[in-house]
Amino acid sequence: MSEFKIVGKPIPRHDAWSKVTGDLKYADDFSLPGMLFAKVLRSKYPAAKIISINIHKAEQLKGVQAILTAKDVLHNETVTKFGQSTEVGKGFEGLYRVLADKEVRFMGEAVALVAADTEEIAEEALDLIVVEYEPLPGVFDPVEAMKPGAYLVGENGTNIIGEFGCGQGDIEKGFAKAEVIIKDTYKVPFVDHAYLETEGGIAWIDDYGVINIRVGSQVIEHFRDVADVLGLPHNKVRYIGTMMGGGFGGKEDITVETYLALLTWKTKKPVRLVYTREESILSHSKRHPFIMKYKVGAKKDGKLVALDAELVADAGAYPYLSPWVTLYATVNAAGPYCIPNVRVKSCCVLTNNTFTSANRGFGAPQPNFAYESIMDELSHKLNVDSLEIRRINCLTTGKALSTTGQVFKTHVALPEVAEKAWAALGEPVECKEENRKIGRGLAIGLMSYGRMTFLHDSSRSYVRLESDGSVLIRSGIPDLGGGQVSLLCQIVAEELGIPMSRIKIYYSDTALTPLAGTTTATRQTYMSGNATLKAAREIRKRVINKAAEMLNVNPEKLDIINEKILVNYDQSKYLPLVKVIKACNTAGIELFCEAQFNAPFTITPDLLNIRGMTFPDFTFGAQAVEVAVDTETGQIEVLKLVTCYDVGKAINPLSVEGQMEGGSIYGMGYALIEEVIMEKGITMTPSFAEYIIPTAVDVPDVKAILVESGGGLGPYGAKGIGEPSCSIIAPAILNAIYDAVGVRIKSLPASPEKIIRALKKDYFEK
Amino acid sequence: MEDYIVELTVNGERISSPVKPEESLLKFLRRNGFTEVKCGCEKGECGTCTVIINKKTVKSCIMLALQARGKEIWTAKGLEKQELGRKLQESFVNTGAIQCGFCTPGIIVTAKNYLDQNPIPDKGEIKKAISGNLCRCTGYKKIVDAIYAVAVENQKSI
Numbered sequence: 057m058s059e060f061k062i063v064g065k066p067i068p069r070h071d072a073w074s075k076v077t078g079d080l081k082y083a084d085d086f087s088l089p090g091m092l093f094a095k096v097l098r099s100k101y102p103a104a105k106i107i108s109i110n111i112h113k114a115e116q117l118k119g120v121q122a123i124l125t126a127k128d129v130l131h132n133e134t135v136t137k138f139g140q141s142t143e144v145g146k147g148f149e150g151l152y153r154v155l156a157d158k159e160v161r162f163m164g165e166a167v168a169l170v171a172a173d174t175e176e177i178a179e180e181a182l183d184l185i186v187v188e189y190e191p192l193p194g195v196f197d198p199v200e201a202m203k204p205g206a207y208l209v210g211e212n213g214t215n216i217i218g219e220f221g222c223g224q225g226d227i228e229k230g231f232a233k234a235e236v237i238i239k240d241t242y243k244v245p246f247v248d249h250a251y252l253e254t255e256g257g258i259a260w261i262d263d264y265g266v267i268n269i270r271v272g273s274q275v276i277e278h279f280r281d282v283a284d285v286l287g288l289p290h291n292k293v294r295y296i297g298t299m300m301g302g303g304f305g306g307k308e309d310i311t312v313e314t315y316l317a318l319l320t321w322k323t324k325k326p327v328r329l330v331y332t333r334e335e336s337i338l339s340h341s342k343r344h345p346f347i348m349k350y351k352v353g354a355k356k357d358g359k360l361v362a363l364d365a366e367l368v369a370d371a372g373a374y375p376y377l378s379p380w381v382t383l384y385a386t387v388n389a390a391g392p393y394c395i396p397n398v399r400v401k402s403c404c405v406l407t408n409n410t411f412t413s414a415n416r417g418f419g420a421p422q423p424n425f426a427y428e429s430i431m432d433e434l435s436h437k438l439n440v441d442s443l444e445i446r447r448i449n450c451l452t453t454g455k456a457l458s459t460t461g462q463v464f465k466t467h468v469a470l471p472e473v474a475e476k477a478w479a480a481l482g483e484p485v486e487c488k489e490e491n492r493k494i495g496r497g498l499a500i501g502l503m504s505y506g507r508m509t510f511l512h513d514s515s516r517s518y519v520r521l522e523s524d525g526s527v528l529i530r531s532g533i534p535d536l537g538g539g540q541v542s543l544l545c546q547i548v549a550e551e552l553g554i555p556m557s558r559i560k561i562y563y564s565d566t567a568l569t570p571l572a573g574t575t576t577a578t579r580q581t582y583m584s585g586n587a588t589l590k591a592a593r594e595i596r597k598r599v600i601n602k603a604a605e606m607l608n609v610n611p612e613k614l615d616i617i618n619e620k621i622l623v624n625y626d627q628s629k630y631l632p633l634v635k636v637i638k639a640c641n642t643a644g645i646e647l648f649c650e651a652q653f654n655a656p657f658t659i660t661p662d663l664l665n666i667r668g669m670t671f672p673d674f675t676f677g678a679q680a681v682e683v684a685v686d687t688e689t690g691q692i693e694v695l696k697l698v699t700c701y702d703v704g705k706a707i708n709p710l711s712v713e714g715q716m717e718g719g720s721i722y723g724m725g726y727a728l729i730e731e732v733i734m735e736k737g738i739t740m741t742p743s744f745a746e747y748i749i750p751t752a753v754d755v756p757d758v759k760a761i762l763v764e765s766g767g768g769l770g771p772y773g774a775k776g777i778g779e780p781s782c783s784i785i786a787p788a789i790l791n792a793i794y795d796a797v798g799v800r801i802k803s804l805p806a807s808p809e810k811i812i813r814a815l816k817k818d819y820f821e822k
Numbered sequence: 823m824e825d826y827i828v829e830l831t832v833n834g835e836r837i838s839s840p841v842k843p844e845e846s847l848l849k850f851l852r853r854n855g856f857t858e859v860k861c862g863c864e865k866g867e868c869g870t871c872t873v874i875i876n877k878k879t880v881k882s883c884i885m886l887a888l889q890a891r892g893k894e895i896w897t898a899k900g901l902e903k904q905e906l907g908r909k910l911q912e913s914f915v916n917t918g919a920i921q922c923g924f925c926t927p928g929i930i931v932t933a934k935n936y937l938d939q940n941p942i943p944d945k946g947e948i949k950k951a952i953s954g955n956l957c958r959c960t961g962y963k964k965i966v967d968a969i970y971a972v973a974v975e976n977q978k979s980i
Contacts, residue, residue, distance in 0.1 A: 068915045075923030076911040076930060078858020078898040085857035250958055252862040252870055252924045301860070301924030302958050333863040537922025537959050710918030714960055718921065721961030744867035744956065752949040752962040 061617065063550045063772055066710040069542035070556055071299070083256040083272040083298045084330045091258065092121050094319050094329035095178040097168040097185050098339065099160035102373075102408040102737025103194030103207075106158055106187060109168060114184035119177035122322045123185070124169040126157035129318065130287040133157075136310055136376075139277030139573050140511035144660055152374045152411075154285055154314050160189070161209055161373035162410050163737050164338030171319040171327050194408035196736050198370040199347060201405045209373060209406035216403050217371055218379035220386040222459045222666040223399040230362025230397025234353025238433050241349050242426035243803035246342040246370075246732035247725075248741075249415055250749050253301020255340060256330030259316035266567075267293045267317050272300040274308045274534050275574045279566045281310060282317045293317065297564025303536030304722070305414030306340050308576050309376055334742045341413030342732055344369045344381055344404070346422040352430050358440035360395045360449045363458070367402035367423065372411035378404040381412070383508070383663070384419030387670055390458040391427040392470055392502040393449045398458045408737045414576060416722060420503040420783040425804065428499040428787030432794060442498045442791070443478050447471040450500065451676075453767075462669050467767025469702030474500045474678040476761050477700035481680050485695050491688045494695075495796025499788035500678040504671035505578040505776025506769070509658040515583035516570035519548055519591040520648035521599070523641060525619055525634045527552060529561040532572035533584045538778050539711040540580045544588045546708055547771055551592035552599075553616025553633065570650055578776030581707065582672070583653055585771040590651035598645050603636045673769045675780040677701035679720065681756075683792040687815060690808030692728055692793060694754075699785070700761040704768025704775035712777055716760040719781025725750045727786035728805050830893050832856060833900025841887045847873070847880075850887035851897070858899040858927045862956070869955030872928040873897050879935045881954075896934075898927030907934050909972050919968035921959035929955045933969045941976040948973070 074080040111123045126132050132154050156167045168185055172178035195207040201215040209215055231237060257271030269282070276295040283293040300307060312329045319327040331339070346369050353362040367385055371378035382404040389400040435445045450470040456463045478498055487494050507513040518530040527548055535541040545559045562569055572584040596616065603621040604611035613624050620630040640647055655672050682696040699716045706712040729748050733740040741747040768775030786804060794800050799814040813820050825840035832851065841850055848871045851859045859882055862870035866884035873882050874896040901907025910930050913919070920926050929952055936943070936951040943951070948969045949962070957965060 066918065068918070069920070071923075072915040072918075072920050073911070075920045075926050076898070076914045077902055078860070078927035080923055081857065082860075082924065084861065085852075250956075251922070252868055252956060252958055253860070253922070254862070300922060301862075302922045304958070330861075333865065333868075537924075539921070710964075714918055714921055714964060717961040717963040718959045719961075722958070743865055744863055745865070749956060749958065750961075751953045751956060752966065753953045755949075755962050757945075757966075758961055758963050 061550060062546055062556065063707050064705065067556065067708060069539050070545050071542060080299055082253055082301055083270065086258055086270060087328065088258065088260055088326040091326035091328050092171040092173065092323060093175040093178050094169060094171045094315060094327050095182050096166050096315060097182045099156060099163055099165040099167055101160055101189055101191050102163040103192040104160050104189040105192060106156060106160060107190055108188045110186040111168065114181040117177065117181050117184060119173035120170065120181045121173065121325065122171045122319055123181065124318055124322060126155040129154045129285060131285050134281065134285055136278065136281045138275050139571065140513065142510060142512045144510065152376055162408055163739060164410060165373065169315050169319055171323055194737055196407050196409055198368050198405040198407055201407050209408055215406040217375050217406055218382050219403045219664060220383050220666065221401045221664045222386055224458060224461060225397030227362055227364055227397050227399040231353045233361050235356045236437060237351065237353045238430050239351045240430060240802060241347065242429060244346050244422050244425060245804055246345050246734060247415065247730045248337055248342060248732050248747055249304040249306035250747065251302025251304060251306060254331040254333055254336040255307065255311035257312050257316055258326060258328040259320040260326035261320055261324060265292065267320060268296060269313050269316055270296045270298060271313050272298050272307055273313065274303045274536055274576055276532055276534055276564055276566050277571060277574065278310050278313060282314050285314050286317060286321060294567040297534045300536040303575065304416040305418065305576065307536065308414040308574065309341055311340060333744065337742045337747060338739055341376060342372065342410050343415030344378065344412040344422065346385065348423060348426040350426050350430055354434055356438060358434060358438050358445040358448055360393055362397040363390050363395045365389045365400045369404040370409060370412060371404040371406050372409045373406065374411045376411050376413040378412060381414065381419040385423050387459050387666065388420045388503065389423045391424065392451045392500055392676060393458060394451055394455055395458040400459055409734050410739060417503065417779050417783045418577065420779065421723065421726065421786060424501045424783055425786045428501065429790060429800065429802065432497065432791040433800065443474060446474050446500055460666050460668060460670055466673050466769065467702065467765040469676050469763050469765050470500065473676055473700045473702055473763055474498065476763065477678040477680040477698045480698040480759055480761060481682055481696055485682060487684065491686055493685050493687060493796040494682065495685065495792045495794065496682050497788045497791030497795055498678065498680045499784045499791060501784035502674045502676050503780040503783050504674050506582050506655050506672035507577045507579055509656050509669055509672060510660040512657045513573060513579065513583060513655040514652055515572045515587040516650060516652045517544065517572060517584055517587040517591050518570050518648065518650040519588065519595055521552065521595055521637060523637055525554065525558065525637060527554060527559045529559060529588065530569040531561065531563055531584055531588065532566065532569040533580055534564045534575040536575055538715060539708065540575055543581060543585060543707055547585060547588050548592045551589065551596050554619055578779045581774050582770040582776055583655065585774065587651050587653035589771045590653055591649040594649040594651060595647055598647065599636055599640060602640050602645060603631050606631060606636065606639060673775065675701060675775045675777060677780055677784055679784045679788040681788045681792045683789060683796060685793055685796040685811065687797060690811035692806065694724060694756045694789060697756045698759045698761065699781065700763065701777060701780060702763040702765050702775065703777050704770060705764050705766055705772040706762050707772065707774055709762065712762060713760045715777045716781045717758040720758050720785050721750050721755050723782040723785030724789065726804060727789040731805055826888060828887050828891050830890050830895060832895045833897060843888060845887045847882040847885045847887045847890050851882060856897050856899065858897050860924055860927060862924065869932065870925055870928045872931045872955060874931055874935050877935065879932050898930050901930060901934055906937060910934055910969065913968040913971045917964050917968035917971060919960065919964040925955055925957040929957065929965060937972060942973050945970055
């Protein structure tokens with residue numbers, strides 16, 4: 057094929073206009089006649105026995121149509137699946153409860169559901185439900201929860217729900233060779249996804265008795281899980297996914313869907329449920345806090361010889377995706393470095409905090425903060441500059457990951473990305489104010505794209521060329537705002553030589569669109585991009601072969617450009633695409649194709665000694681920042697922020713830059729301001745007045761540098777960028793703070809208070 | 823409590839509807855089909871529900887529908903009909919200043935009203951002007967660029 061026509065061009069997404077006018081209908085923008093309004097009664101306590109639930113008074117309230125508690129749910133305790141085709145075994149997957157039964161394990165846990173004629177009546181009914189609790193002591197610190205005799209959150213006799221390990225070489229011998237050893241403990245907090253659209257949806261039963269759920273979800277394959285809860289055949293529950301107002305992993309687990317299905321099934325009426333902001337923050341998953349004990353040994357020249365890491369993740373009250381996230385952290389724990397002797401041990405532990413699960417980065421940002429802080433410490437201690445110490449230790453193409461031994465057969469753009477990011481900072485900002493200190497920091501990292509290979513991931517897509525030359529795509533792909541849907545249009549436009557405006561895509565519907573798998577794990581460009589490419593190329597081949605026959609030329613001489621099939625790019629010698637389509641139709645040649653793309657499949661590893669391939673591939677990046685620290689107030693201003701990633705191929709550079717810019721600021725919030733504060737299981741930050749995320753005045757002009765090695769496994773050599781983009785920035789910022797004022801903050805966020813306490817240590821320790 | 827009748831204009835169109843005294847302008851607008859006005863927090867903290875009322879931007883979740891009686895309201899959808907609104911929308915589309923799109927209508931409304939009063943701001947002023955509108959996806963870079971591109975165009979036409 058000739059050079060790209062649409063791929064690689066910064067073009068507006070197919071749905072951009074519907075978003076600027078507000079025409080696009082999200083989950084909450086849709087109603088049905090006669091619909092009921094649902095509300096959820098939530099636990100006031102983080103740990104308590106439920107002695108009794110009295111719904112009598114609430115039931116008497118005029119306008120109340122249904123009240124459900126755990127006893128009304130056929131299969132209340134359940135394991136959510138995420139569309140994968142393998143069984144990994146008990147304990148490894150998303151165990152949760154639909155409604156609290158006999159006990160509550162976290163504040164905000166759902167206890168009862170109400171459906172009523174109006175939202176106001178539903179709210180009033182919540183107040184009339186009397187739940188008698190007997191508060192229990194609970195446990196809120198994962199390290200405490202691991203100790204023998206600790207309060208037990210679940211029923212298994214231990215709070216530890218997952219243990220993982222990996223490594224290579226001999227750790228003792230490795231440290232014996234070290235000339236310098238750094239030992240430190242790093243901590244990261246709970247954080248919220250803070251998407252602007254809260255969880256919501258509407259459900260109804262159609263003419264054929266099928267439960268239809270119109271919902272914003274990253275995983276429409278949950279239709280099976282919802283059907284299992286109700287004891288219905290899978291084909292009696294249908295998800296119609298809407299465009300999401302952000303997801304970031306928070307709409308990966310089931311949110312409102314099961315509640316909607318239960319209530320519409322009970323009342324036989326349409327039911328709508330949309331969470332308030334407070335409810336959203338209280339009830340959906342959080343990013344895992346980790347306590348990370350690291351010991352790293354190096355030679356005087358900066359060469360790493362040994363790394364020992366122990367990671368403890370707070371799983372909160374139910375497993376959900378904690379074991380998976382912990383596995384990611386384990387594999388990522390040694391970073392993108394060649395270290396001959398490595399040992400990583402990790403575990404996730406139940407507590408009575410809000411449950412934790414997927415959050416953009418999925419276990420990659422936490423260890424990255426630890427190992428990149430340590431690399432910076434080594435660089436200062438050994439007087440090897442921050443770029444050089446990474447250059448002499450980083451992975452390169454053909455080398456293997458130090459944790460699992462997975463060999464990088466694809467391109468590894470290290471140290472290239474680090475060199476580019478560091479250089480792009482340019483001349484330092486001049487500052488003459490005495491209380492304002494300037495500093496710079498660098499961090500590099502890696503993160504997988506595509507799901508764990510032992511889950512046997514696949515995606516499907518359908519493409520049809522219409523008789524008038526327009527195209528219809530059907531793909532189950534959910535779009536959380538990253539432009540996942542538009543990307544498929546761009547691939548088909550490229551392959552079939554038609555403009556984007558000639559394409560109509562139907563997406564995210566479990567009844568009508570081929571299942572494309574989850575919009576998680578930074579997998580859609582890779583997985584559904586490849587499935588769509590495969591389908592489009594099959595149709596392209598059929599059309600070109602027909603045209604070759606009509607023109608009596610070799611098919612290799614043909615290309616489709618602007619709806620014309622050209623011979624040798626000669627504008628005067630062509631067949632209109634429509635004419636060839638007609639000929640295909642007359643000859644009975646199929647101009648539709650549903651294709652499936654499979655990721656590499658591996659067997660489930662020994663989780664305590666993970667070896668070999670666990671992910672299809674990784675994305676490598678670097679971030680460099682310049683900050684100003686106010687030594688009087690502890691206030692930090694990020695003056696410059698450079699983000700550089702090897703994205704393989706930027707199919708739509710606008711979207712890729714958008715991910716890199718947005719991911720940087722998502723990570724900047726993590727570094728500096730964001731924390732869901734829980735005091736003994738009580739969420740103290742349930743609104744945007746307390747849970748602060750960056751605003752326009754807090755951010756620098758992010759400079760995104762795209763390296764396009766073409767070395768990815770996605771279409772045209774693309775790699776995934778959504779999650780990797782946010783996973784490196786925190787240590788870059790904290791290393792810059794150290795450079796500015798000589799203070800190393802080892803727990804996020806690096807709040808002004810922590811900076812001041814560290815700067816005036818003598819004063820505070822008196 | 824009894825219902826009151828509220829009459830006002832939205833995007834140049836007269837609307838008359840009974841409301842309960844406690845109903846917010848946000849709920850009133852969405853109930854009447856103006857779903858481009860988004861609900862992100864209902865506490866005046868996120869800016870997704872921003873509308874223009876008599877040339878001022880207002881977070882419609884913290885204003886009562888009754889307080890908007892007789893007023894002239896513009897939403898993102900209505901701005902399509904105005905030259906500056908249309909230019910901003912076009913600039914957002916071409917700059918790629920849109921990801922999930924949930925904050926977009928509110929930010930366009932804020933930007934339009936701001937540029938009406940200060941047609942050629944610098945980027946720092948634009949950042950301040952939109953600092954009451956949260957965006958979680960973009961990191962604000964392309965949003966500021968999109969608004970700035972319209973400001974630059976304004977400068978050329980002066």
